[in-house]
Amino acid sequence: MPKTLAVDPEKTMQRGEVAFARVPVHAYDTPFADERRAYGDEGLRAALRHMIVIREFETMLGTFKATGAYEGIAYTYKGPAHLSLGQEGAAVGAALALEPDDHIFGSHRSHGEFLAKGLSAIDKMDASRLETIMDEHKGGALKRLVSEHVGGTGKTLAENFLLFGLLAEIFMRESGFNGGMGGSMHAFFPPFGTYPNNAIVGASAGIATGAALRKKLAGNGGICVANAGDGSTGCGPVWEAMNFAAMAQYDTLWDDAVKGGLPVLFFFNNNFYAMGGQTSGETMGWERLSRIGAAVNPASMHAETVDGSNPLAVADAVHRKRALLLEGKGPALLDVECYRISGHSTTDANVYRTRQELKAWERFDPISRFGTQLVEAGVLGQDDVEQMREEVRRAITAVTRAVVDPEIAPVIDIPADPTAIGKLMFSNTEIDLPEGQAPLLKQPEESAPIRQIARKARTGKGEDGEALSPMRAVTVRDGLFESVLAHMTCDERLVAYGEECREWGGAFGVYRGLSDIMPYHRLFNSPISEAAIVATAVGYALEGGRALVELMYGDFIGRAGDEIFNQMAKWQSMSAGELQVPVVLRCSVGSKYGAQHSQDWSALISHMPGLKVLYPATPYDAKGLMASALASNDPVVMFESQRLYDTVEQFRTDGVPEDYYRIPMGEPDIKRQGKDVTVLTIGPALYTAIKAADTLEETANLSCEVIDVRSLVPFNYEKVLESVKKTGHLLIVTEASERGSFAMTLSANVARFAFADLKAAPRVLGSPNWIVPGAEMEQTYFPQPADIIDIVTGEFYPERRSNRLGIRNWDDIELSKLGI
Amino acid sequence: MSTPILVPQLGNEITEAEVTEWLKSPGDAIEQGELIAVITTTKMSMEIEAPASGTLGAIVVPEGELAEVGATLATIE
Numbered sequence: 014m015p016k017t018l019a020v021d022p023e024k025t026m027q028r029g030e031v032a033f034a035r036v037p038v039h040a041y042d043t044p045f046a047d048e049r050r051a052y053g054d055e056g057l058r059a060a061l062r063h064m065i066v067i068r069e070f071e072t073m074l075g076t077f078k079a080t081g082a083y084e085g086i087a088y089t090y091k092g093p094a095h096l097s098l099g100q101e102g103a104a105v106g107a108a109l110a111l112e113p114d115d116h117i118f119g120s121h122r123s124h125g126e127f128l129a130k131g132l133s134a135i136d137k138m139d140a141s142r143l144e145t146i147m148d149e150h151k152g153g154a155l156k157r158l159v160s161e162h163v164g165g166t167g168k169t170l171a172e173n174f175l176l177f178g179l180l181a182e183i184f185m186r187e188s189g190f191n192g193g194m195g196g197s198m199h200a201f202f203p204p205f206g207t208y209p210n211n212a213i214v215g216a217s218a219g220i221a222t223g224a225a226l227r228k229k230l231a232g233n234g235g236i237c238v239a240n241a242g243d244g245s246t247g248c249g250p251v252w253e254a255m256n257f258a259a260m261a262q263y264d265t266l267w268d269d270a271v272k273g274g275l276p277v278l279f280f281f282n283n284n285f286y287a288m289g290g291q292t293s294g295e296t297m298g299w300e301r302l303s304r305i306g307a308a309v310n311p312a313s314m315h316a317e318t319v320d321g322s323n324p325l326a327v328a329d330a331v332h333r334k335r336a337l338l339l340e341g342k343g344p345a346l347l348d349v350e351c352y353r354i355s356g357h358s359t360t361d362a363n364v365y366r367t368r369q370e371l372k373a374w375e376r377f378d379p380i381s382r383f384g385t386q387l388v389e390a391g392v393l394g395q396d397d398v399e400q401m402r403e404e405v406r407r408a409i410t411a412v413t414r415a416v417v418d419p420e421i422a423p424v425i426d427i428p429a430d431p432t433a434i435g436k437l438m439f440s441n442t443e444i445d446l447p448e449g450q451a452p453l454l455k456q457p458e459e460s461a462p463i464r465q466i467a468r469k470a471r472t473g474k475g476e477d478g479e480a481l482s483p484m485r486a487v488t489v490r491d492g493l494f495e496s497v498l499a500h501m502t503c504d505e506r507l508v509a510y511g512e513e514c515r516e517w518g519g520a521f522g523v524y525r526g527l528s529d530i531m532p533y534h535r536l537f538n539s540p541i542s543e544a545a546i547v548a549t550a551v552g553y554a555l556e557g558g559r560a561l562v563e564l565m566y567g568d569f570i571g572r573a574g575d576e577i578f579n580q581m582a583k584w585q586s587m588s589a590g591e592l593q594v595p596v597v598l599r600c601s602v603g604s605k606y607g608a609q610h611s612q613d614w615s616a617l618i619s620h621m622p623g624l625k626v627l628y629p630a631t632p633y634d635a636k637g638l639m640a641s642a643l644a645s646n647d648p649v650v651m652f653e654s655q656r657l658y659d660t661v662e663q664f665r666t667d668g669v670p671e672d673y674y675r676i677p678m679g680e681p682d683i684k685r686q687g688k689d690v691t692v693l694t695i696g697p698a699l700y701t702a703i704k705a706a707d708t709l710e711e712t713a714n715l716s717c718e719v720i721d722v723r724s725l726v727p728f729n730y731e732k733v734l735e736s737v738k739k740t741g742h743l744l745i746v747t748e749a750s751e752r753g754s755f756a757m758t759l760s761a762n763v764a765r766f767a768f769a770d771l772k773a774a775p776r777v778l779g780s781p782n783w784i785v786p787g788a789e790m791e792q793t794y795f796p797q798p799a800d801i802i803d804i805v806t807g808e809f810y811p812e813r814r815s816n817r818l819g820i821r822n823w824d825d826i827e828l829s830k831l832g833i
Numbered sequence: 834m835s836t837p838i839l840v841p842q843l844g845n846e847i848t849e850a851e852v853t854e855w856l857k858s859p860g861d862a863i864e865q866g867e868l869i870a871v872i873t874t875t876k877m878s879m880e881i882e883a884p885a886s887g888t889l890g891a892i893v894v895p896e897g898e899l900a901e902v903g904a905t906l907a908t909i910e
Contacts (some may be wrong), residue, residue, distance in 0.1 A: 462873055464853075490875065517877070518877070522875065658876070692837065
């Protein structure tokens, strides 16, 4: 909604028609002689050899799966083998045109993509760079292993290093490129420009798009490639990513230095089948995959259909698209037709296609086709091809023999260190606040909304002890903002975006004033694409940036489910710590808007290993925890209650410090001291508990110790256990519906950890297991002070029992029978 | 005739706003509908349009000060 772009009715209402940029189909017609001159015979032979390496490598995997042996080496491989036999021309063709610093993000059928890019990088890098890369990877441990057990020098050693690191990863060995934490569908090695491959169909689209954003802003050159299959064109997040990469604002609003579309190539390995569903003709409506480019932007994403059985045709297309991307004309799309002659997996019985169809495609086998072409042109003799195959087989056999040997390449010894994988979940590191200032449009003090905060009182109480209004005292919203401002103004790597994040300042005004000072590329409005918001943030972070993104309501987490649960949460651990994901995802928790806009889903996020989860409830905590989240190198999900944005500081008499500070994640905080009952609260339940505690003090002479969890993951139980030791009673209050809530986890654990200290079972008071009703009925849904009082006096201290005050007079066992 | 410029009703829960910027000065000629001030609540900033044409009179609430919903910010003479 920038005011510089007017929506002109005179223009938009004019009669006309929508024109589409034409989409070429198999237009490649470069004479072979020209290609031969360009690549040289050596280059052409290398391309053939790279395809043979991929074919042999995957044949080895398939043979292990089918027979338990390869070249006389017995091994039972239990993991997946999604092979790409027949598709080698696409992978090798793309890699021919890519430079080492171009980064590819893989599909789930990615061995070929990984090998092709790695082999191409090895070809294109000089010897000293290769040596440095091998020496620096795990302190040279893999290089030494390969030298000793496989051998080779120079580029041959580097190729063996590549094959060993990949196969060891597929067989989940500690010496695998990703410490054995990734496996077949996730192997990657950034120094050669290969970034995470993905078992989730189409997931690399958004991640590569975010990485391309980082590449563009960092100005370090190169492009990103999102490898995906034809089946992924049925996935919403792929469309979201393509649109995100094509947003008009890169041209219309961004500064000249960063103008232009994102340098990302959507490379669809179109093997005609999405597992068993036939995309063209059955499950999709596009007829030709490349058509979808026309739906995304006026340039039709420069889409083309190219012949994936010819690596030179693919290289030609990738080369041209790469040049466009570097000119700022991205994104681009290639529909690379490359028939898969192997099954989807080793259990594929080809029930969805005929023998005749398979037969018809034999002519398009990229290896025999390209090999024949080279032999006919005299680039090499038929014997040379056979010799090439034999040498490749020997190399792969040598690597395989070493990798399957548990003495040479063991899996991680988990029994020796049972929490070894757990230790990989987080880096638990944080950055210092960078010194200096990033370029700004103007200084913060020149922005009226930012100045407004500076004039406010730092505590919520006036000089006479009166409560100050949110216009006069610093609020939770302001606390969050102050830390965001501190990081945004000094850390140029950090970008913030989400729906309405710029002029509006976020739907709830947390960034109000930030658009006055931040250039567009640091703070921008995203489309309503929750999946792309999170996926691009992950990609931006994997590429070396830091991202602060927002889902307007936590209720939209479902729209970004895979991106939060499988991407943001997993790349730190699935890379065995090689990659970090410094992303902060803000999710507001609503109220008043009913069932789809008022849910506390913190338990859902906390359930997923790999995410830190915060839920501050006071201005002081909001500021300190937001600073820690932004400084963290681990992914953090920050829940923020909309009801609390206007809440002023009521607990700290010295208020919210003006200076920057951090509150360590994982430490609950005692907000009120007491001795009779411990009330542990999550989010806004803090204030409900404080009200109840006041009443209990006055009417029942019971003192409550109120502890705010502040952080769900990590969580230090010690303070709670100390409190329970004193009180013997624990009530946990949450606004989330009770079943499966984080409060239930806390309750079960405290019951175990402090059984001897408890005088009664811990009690959870949450919202009931039905929909959140609208504003008029909310008080019947979210826990109220009366409900707390009923539990404390009715269950913990029955001798102080008074008449029931709240409405929760129901039988949980009976309700459970009804599923509520 | 003088027309007051009032702090508008900005939602059920908003009771006051800050004048963040006066875009006109006393004595300036004003057209009805022209933007004359920016006010800010806890959550948003909004522009105030002149309710009538005339000349901007005395400013009652200067920049940086708070005013309750319904209060007079200035008058148009």
